[in-house]
Amino acid sequence: MSETPEGLEENEVDPSLVRYLKLLVTTLAGVMIVGLVAVIALLVIRLNADVPPLPARMTLPEGTKAQAFTQGENWFAVVTTDERILIFARDGETVLQEVQISTGE
Incomplete structure (x- = not known):
């Protein structure tokens, strides 16, 4: 008994299967x-979003160096x-809050 559909030779392919594929x-x-x-459009929209402007200058306390922002x-x-962590107002000079990071060591 043959496994091929009736009326097809051994090497022929069913045309309806080809159309389906x-x-x-x-x-x-x-x-x-x-x-x-869609991904490209979302990236363009996200990258063109309004970002608040940075101050021209930020004044850190004496002896400190910035690590992250x-x-x-x-x-x-x-x-x-x-x-x-030093939290500044938008003017870049007024320190609103200072948080000491506890590493748990």
Whole structure:
């Protein structure tokens, strides 16, 4: 008993199967293109978002060096090498808060 559909030779391929596979491959390609365009659009939108301007100059306390920096809408935070977080106002000079980092050692 043969495993091939009736009326087909051993090396022939069912044309309906070929059409089905072509449809699947075309659909997958379309979905991938739409997904890629969506990712690129989201990146462009995110990177063009309004970011609050940085002050021209920030004044750190004497003897401190900046290690990391982040900002919020109305403040800047600087992590210093002596394990402190200094939170500045938007003017870049007024220290609003100072937090000592506890490493638990």
